[in-house]
Amino acid sequence: MSDQLVQILEGNTFVVSDEQGDIEASGTDPTGLFSFDTRFLSRWVLTINGQRLSALSTDDLQYFQARFFLVPGSADVYVNATLTIIRLREVADGFHEELRVFNHSSEPADLRIRIDAASDFADLFEVKDALAKKGRYRNRVADKSLILGYERETFVRETWISASAKASADENGLSFSVTVPAHGEWSTELDVVASLGNLDTPSAQHAGRRGHRKARRDMARGLEKWLNHAPRLECDWEPLAQIYRRCLTDLAALRFSPLTMPGHSMPAAGLPWFMTIFGRDSIFTSLQALPFTSELAATTLRALGERQGTRIDDFRDEDPGRILHEQRYGELTAFEERPHSPYYGSADATQLYLMLLDEYERWTGDTKLVRDLEQTARAALNWIDEFADLRGDGYVWYQRRNATTGLENQCWKDSWDSISYRNGDLPGFPRATCELQGYAYDAKVRSARLARVVWRDAAFADRLEKEAADLKRRFNRDYWIADGEYFAVALDCDGRPVDSLTSNIGHLLWSGIVDKSKARAIARHLTGPKLFSGWGVRTLAEGEARYNPIGYHTGTVWPFDNSFIAWGLRRYGFKAEAARVAAGILEAAELFRGRLPEAFGGYPRQLTRYPVQYPTACSPQAWSTGAPLLLLRTALGLEPHDDHLLIDPALPARIGHLELLDVPGRWKRIDAFGRGLIDTDRLRADPGSAN
Amino acid sequence: MQTQREVPAQAEAGPVGQFFTGLAEAGYLATFDGESATLRFDLVDAEAVERWYVVVHDGSVTVARQQRPAEAIVRIDRAHFAAIIAGRLNAQAALLRGLLTCEGSMAAVMTFQRCLPGPPGSTGRVAPISGETAMAGRRTR
Numbered sequence: 111m112s113d114q115l116v117q118i119l120e121g122n123t124f125v126v127s128d129e130q131g132d133i134e135a136s137g138t139d140p141t142g143l144f145s146f147d148t149r150f151l152s153r154w155v156l157t158i159n160g161q162r163l164s165a166l167s168t169d170d171l172q173y174f175q176a177r178f179f180l181v182p183g184s185a186d187v188y189v190n191a192t193l194t195i196i197r198l199r200e201v202a203d204g205f206h207e208e209l210r211v212f213n214h215s216s217e218p219a220d221l222r223i224r225i226d227a228a229s230d231f232a233d234l235f236e237v238k239d240a241l242a243k244k245g246r247y248r249n250r251v252a253d254k255s256l257i258l259g260y261e262r263e264t265f266v267r268e269t270w271i272s273a274s275a276k277a278s279a280d281e282n283g284l285s286f287s288v289t290v291p292a293h294g295e296w297s298t299e300l301d302v303v304a305s306l307g308n309l310d311t312p313s314a315q316h317a318g319r320r321g322h323r324k325a326r327r328d329m330a331r332g333l334e335k336w337l338n339h340a341p342r343l344e345c346d347w348e349p350l351a352q353i354y355r356r357c358l359t360d361l362a363a364l365r366f367s368p369l370t371m372p373g374h375s376m377p378a379a380g381l382p383w384f385m386t387i388f389g390r391d392s393i394f395t396s397l398q399a400l401p402f403t404s405e406l407a408a409t410t411l412r413a414l415g416e417r418q419g420t421r422i423d424d425f426r427d428e429d430p431g432r433i434l435h436e437q438r439y440g441e442l443t444a445f446e447e448r449p450h451s452p453y454y455g456s457a458d459a460t461q462l463y464l465m466l467l468d469e470y471e472r473w474t475g476d477t478k479l480v481r482d483l484e485q486t487a488r489a490a491l492n493w494i495d496e497f498a499d500l501r502g503d504g505y506v507w508y509q510r511r512n513a514t515t516g517l518e519n520q521c522w523k524d525s526w527d528s529i530s531y532r533n534g535d536l537p538g539f540p541r542a543t544c545e546l547q548g549y550a551y552d553a554k555v556r557s558a559r560l561a562r563v564v565w566r567d568a569a570f571a572d573r574l575e576k577e578a579a580d581l582k583r584r585f586n587r588d589y590w591i592a593d594g595e596y597f598a599v600a601l602d603c604d605g606r607p608v609d610s611l612t613s614n615i616g617h618l619l620w621s622g623i624v625d626k627s628k629a630r631a632i633a634r635h636l637t638g639p640k641l642f643s644g645w646g647v648r649t650l651a652e653g654e655a656r657y658n659p660i661g662y663h664t665g666t667v668w669p670f671d672n673s674f675i676a677w678g679l680r681r682y683g684f685k686a687e688a689a690r691v692a693a694g695i696l697e698a699a700e701l702f703r704g705r706l707p708e709a710f711g712g713y714p715r716q717l718t719r720y721p722v723q724y725p726t727a728c729s730p731q732a733w734s735t736g737a738p739l740l741l742l743r744t745a746l747g748l749e750p751h752d753d754h755l756l757i758d759p760a761l762p763a764r765i766g767h768l769e770l771l772d773v774p775g776r777w778k779r780i781d782a783f784g785r786g787l788i789d790t791d792r793l794r795a796d797p798g799s800a801n
Numbered sequence: 802m803q804t805q806r807e808v809p810a811q812a813e814a815g816p817v818g819q820f821f822t823g824l825a826e827a828g829y830l831a832t833f834d835g836e837s838a839t840l841r842f843d844l845v846d847a848e849a850v851e852r853w854y855v856v857v858h859d860g861s862v863t864v865a866r867q868q869r870p871a872e873a874i875v876r877i878d879r880a881h882f883a884a885i886i887a888g889r890l891n892a893q894a895a896l897l898r899g900l901l902t903c904e905g906s907m908a909a910v911m912t913f914q915r916c917l918p919g920p921p922g923s924t925g926r927v928a929p930i931s932g933e934t935a936m937a938g939r940r941t942r
Contacts (some may be wrong), residue, residue, distance in 0.1 A: 264899035308902045370908040416911050420832060421919035426891075429925065444897035451893040485834045497925070511927045526939065536939060538932040603929050 115141065120174045120201040121366045122146060122378055122385040123304065129165040131178040131197045131207075132156060135230070138237055140382040142229075143205060143269075145304035147386065147440035149237060150204065150258075150269040153228035154302075156197070158182050158211070158221055163195060172333065173363035175200045193219065193290075204269070204303040211297070213290040223286040225300065229269050231260035233440035234383060235448055245441075249281040256284060265444050266307035274299040306439075309369070336362045340402050343742075344769040349700035353738050356704030360730040361399060361739075365406070368413040376409040380708065380731030387437040387452070389414055389459030390522060391733055393466050394670060398736030400473050401743050401773055407470045408479060414463060415486040419454050419493075424511040427455035427520075431493030433463045435517070448515055457498060457508035457520040460490045461549035468556030471564070472750040475776030480564045491557055491574070494550050500540045504584060505601065506550050509540035521546060522671075523614075523649060527656060528663035529600050532610050534655030537602035544597050545614045547585050548621030554578035555622065586625045595631040597624075611640060611651035613671050619678025629682040636675060637687045644715025645694045646672040652712070659712035659722075666709040666724050669695050670733035673740035680744045685760035692741040693762035699738055706734040746770060746782045753777055759784025817844065817879065820886045821853050825864040830916050833857045838909035841871035844879040851879060855913070873905040873913075888918040 117126045123145040127133045135142045135152035143151035156163060163180040170176050177198045181191040192215040198208040213219045230243070245262025255272035256279045275298035277284040290296045336358070343354045365375035368387065377399075378384065379391035392414070396407035419432035426449045427435075438450035449455075464487060471480050480487075500507035510516035519528055521543045529543060530536055554574040561571035589597045591607060597615050598607030615632050618624050624632060635641055640651040643659075646667035650657050658665045672695045679688035698721040699706045708731045711722035745768060747758030753776055761768055766786045772779040824830070837858045844851040854865040877885075881900050884890035892914035895901040903910045 265897070266899055308899045309896070370911050416908060418915070420915040421888075421917070422923045422925040423891075423919035424923040424925070424927075425920060428919065439897055444894055444899075446891060446894050451891055451897065482835060485831070509927055509929070511923075511925070513927075535932065536935045538935045539930040602932060604932075 116168055116170065116176050116178075117381060118170065118172075118174055118176050118199065118201050118205075119363055119381055119385070123201050123203065123205075124381060124385060125151075125199065125201055125205055126382060127154070127176075127199075129168050129178070130156070130163050130180055131165075131168075131176070131199060132162075135237075138239075140234075140237055143302060143304065144234065144382070144385070145204065146306055146309075147234045147438050147443070148267055148304075149232045149234070150229055150267070150304040151227060151302060152230040152232070153226055155226040156180075156195070156209070157224045157226070158193065158195070160222070160224075166194075173359055174202075193221075204301070207300040207302070209298050209300060210295060211288075211290055212295050213292065216292045218292050218294075219290045221286075221288050221290060221296075223288060223296075224283060225271075225285075226283040227256060227258065227269075227271055228282065229258045229260070231258075231267050231441070233442045235438075235440060235442050238383065241442075244445075251279045251281060254279055256281070262441065262445070264308075265441060266305075267441075268305040268307070270301070270303040270305060272301050309439075333359070333362050336403075339774075341773045342769075342771040344767075344771065346766045346768075347764045349704075350696065350765065350768075353696065353699045353704045354742070357735050357738050358402070360705060360735040361395075361406075361732070364395075364730060364732045364735065368409070368416075370416055371409060371413055374409040374412075375405065376413055377406050377732040377736075379733075381729065384731070386439070387413065387417075387434070389433045389435050389456050390462060393459060393462040394674070395732040395736045397462075397466055397469060398670075398673060398733065398740040398743075400469060401748055401770075401775075402739055404470060404474045404476075404774070407466055408474075408476070411463070411467055411470065411479065411483060414459075415483050417452055418486055418489060423454075425449050426451070426453050427511055427516050429454065429493060429497040431460065431489035431491075431497065432456075433459040433490060435459060435520070449512055453516075455508075455510055455512070455517040455520050457506055457543075457546050458522065458549055460493050460498070461506070461546070461553040464490055464553035464557050465549065468560055471560065473775045475753070477564050480560055484565050487557060487560070491554070494553065495577075498546075498550075501542075501603075501605065503605065504581065505542040506546040507540035507542045508546075523612075523663035525662045525664075527661070528649070529608060530610055530650075530654070530656045530664075531608050532654055537600060537608050538604075540603055541600050541608075543600040543614060544585075544589050545617040545621070547581065547589070548618045548623040551578050551581050551585070551623040552621040554581070582623050582625075585623055586628065590628065595628075596635050597628075597632070610654045610656075611635060613641065613647045613649050613668075613675065616647060616671070616675030616678050619682050620674050621678075622681060624682070626682070629684075633679055633682065633684040633687050636679065637690055642691075642694075643667055643712050645698045645710070645721050646691060647675050648712040649709075657712075660724060662709065662724070665712040667698075667712050667721075668709045668734075669698070669706040669737035670731075673737040673744075676741055676744040680747060680760075685747075685758075688744050689760045689762045692745050693764065695737060695741060696762060697764070705730055706737055707731070708734055742768075742770060746784050748773065748782060750775060755780045755782070757782045757784070761786040816883055816886065817851070821855070821864045824855060824862050828862055829860050830857055830862050830913075831860065832912050832915040833862075834860045836860070836912065838873065838906060838912070839869065839871040840909055840913055841874045842882070843874065843876040844882050845876065846879040871905065873903060873907075873909040875901060875903055875910060877901040885917060888920045888923075892917055 125143045126141045133154040142149040161182045166179040168178050180195040194212045196210045200206045248259040250257050258269040260267050288296050364378050366378035377392050377395040379388040392410045396410045417434050419428040432454045434452040435456035437452035442448040443450045498506040508520035555578045558571040558574040561567045599612045600608040641647050650664045656664045676688040676691045707723050707729045709724040745761050749756040761784050768784045770782045840855045842853045856863045885892050
């Protein structure tokens with residue numbers, strides 16, 4: 111997204127405007143007011159006496175609040191600017207805008223202040239793919255407010271616009287005829303409420319009538335509480351404090367309450383396209399955030415459990431026990447033109463769900479949730495064996511059954527060309543990518559622990575452990591590329607290895623499926639020149655036919671990916687290598703002013719000096735936001751063990767000392783300290799030499 | 802809706818009646834394991850509102866017609882409900898489309914809809930696609 115755009119958000123409602131605060135959506139621009147995957151305003155333009163305004167300055171005060179200082183006229187003619195206009199905008203169930211007009215002259219000013227408003231009610235998918243609408247628009251003026259409406263059969267979405275000052279409303283906006291006294295001021299409050307028709311909660315309707323003042327206070331207080339509850343960071347590398355604060359604030363912004371769990375929050379995936387529940391993204395982000403807050407994990411586990419698949423539905427790629435991929439609320443989903451109600455085409459979310467359940471219990475000791483979710487967990491384990499093993503050979507495979515709107519690649523690298531052989535050829539379907547097997551292994555090992563400790567079913571635990579051991583043995587035989595000394599990215603539809611070198615091998619370390627004897631070779635690849643750019647591990651190694659430093663999953667560096675790779679390196683004892691990956695990503699985060707994008711270019715660091723942002727990357731994105739948090743965990747070597755938190759620091763080079771105070775968990779609160787020992791510059795000169 | 806009468810017992814014939822009596826006969830809803838809720842279904846057609854109560858206690862189900870308090874009230878045209886229980890219409894899509902309204906506990910409705918069948922044509926199976934076909938589909942891009 112362009113830098114001139116101003117974005118503010120709260121939950122799955124967000125506003126993207128220009129620097130003046132105006133919205134003029136055209137084509138596939140993601141500008142407007144969006145809520146529940148629908149655009150509720152595509153036009154919102156302020157004029158004074160027919161003149162547009164220009165911005166003197168614009169501030170993002172909070173993630174949900176922005177302020178625009180404006181003067182009449184175009185930017186190059188600041189003639190006689192005797193008026194100043196301030197717009198203060200805050201997001202809630204729509205947005206609230208305080209509009210203040212100051213007259214600096216010694217004469218009264220007669221002004222016609224006008225807000226043009228319109229909405230195309232586009233589904234986010236339509237904005238993305240530029241599709242046409244099928245329903246009817248119906249705007250109406252009621253009392254002093256304007257209601258923009260859209261109807262398609264029983265599907266109704268409305269935008270309610272009202273003002274506190276006397277306004278005359280027409281079908282295209284609100285007008286105010288006012289005289290502002292000499293050296294005086296005029297103001298009004300504007301409320302824009304997104305109405306979902308039958309889905310509206312009574313509180314949303316109430317907000318529509320009463321304005322947003324209460325919601326706003328709650329949000330400001332909520333953010334303060336959130337920041338105060340997080341562990342405190344002390345560090346001698348100053349950018350880290352900024353990165354940490356940015357991450358916590360962005361994570362707060364990306365919190366989202368599922369319709370079924372008002373008052374509880376889980377991470378939505380990212381702005382602007384992904385402000386909704388994604389199984390994989392919500393789970394990865396919850397894992398990253400566990401040492402800082404466990405609430406996101408608890409809500410994610412409950413919300414995804416409530417939506418676990420129960421039936422065979424080919425359109426939604428649903429199976430019994432499967433954890434969902436993506437939930438949407440827009441028109442195309444409502445009319446079953448898209449399968450996201452919810453869509454289940456993810457081959458990793460189910461295993462990741464089980465991994466999160468165990469990791470959550472290890473941090474929190476919340477055995478009640480684990481007991482409550484026992485049947486969910488058992489159904490998930492059953493999915494791995496009964497529904498994911500498409501070739502009947504004991505591996506997790508994927509192939510979409512919805513051939514038109516389903517996902518071809520149901521792993522985190524979900525673009526069409528992400529899985530290829532070294533020569534660039536694409537394998538057929540089904541495919542069994544390597545990390546899916548790692549996750550299945552770890553899901554079984556972890557579930558065995560829960561079965562023994564919480565569910566009190568030793569026989570089940572034994573069975574799971576036996577299956578996991580068998581999977582590990584077969585995997586290390588079937589996926590190993592002996593001449594390259596790494597694991598194939600996948601098995602193809604004939605069971606043959608897809609032989610390209612990818613970052614996926616880092617997730618294998620994280621899962622624990624890698625034989626100890628093979629781990630050093632994997633660590634060497636991850637920090638070697640083909641995969642490691644200097645900033646991070648590339649999705650696909652340089653030298654592979656499809657390698658492209660700005661290919662979405664074929665050469666870019668993903669901060670989230672790297673955070674789990676660092677965790678994997680630590681799991682196998684490669685402290686120096688983990689610190690090196692952490693150093694690269696955190697130094698990139700510094701240059702992105704604390705906010706890591708979804709992905710950035712895989713160019714060698716010596717070549718670009720700066721990390722190059724991937725052109726259409728989503729930002730802020732939840733699992734990028736969580737990446738520095740997980741890297742703090744790996745740098746300090748935090749590992750829950752019974753009622754203790756083990757601390758085994760290995761800090762990135764530029765950090766001399768690091769303290770994380772009041773780390774919450776089953777031990778209540780513990781302070782973690784680390785001193786710098788690792789010299790990553792030495793490693794840079796001699797990759798793979800540590801350990 | 803006071804003008805509409807309650808439907809007599811013979812409405813229990815037909816797929817809607819069979820659905821509810823089937824729930825009662827099965828006696829257990831796995832998706833409600835460990836949970837309890839009473840759901841009220843108001844099924845509307847031109848003449849009447851047909852009202853059913855599904856009472857779940859830790860997964861065990863009874864079905865009733867007599868009035869009682871409910872955590873969740875679902876209101877929908879009888880014909881659309883018939884489509885939902887046959888798997889021809891997805892309940893969550895119906896909710897988004899405005900065909901179904903839900904008052905009270907959205908969580909209870911979400912849990913309930915998970916016991917509904919999938920589309921009749923779904924098999925869970927798909928023919929493998931060869932590498933050559935996968936490549937051919939992409940050469941034109």
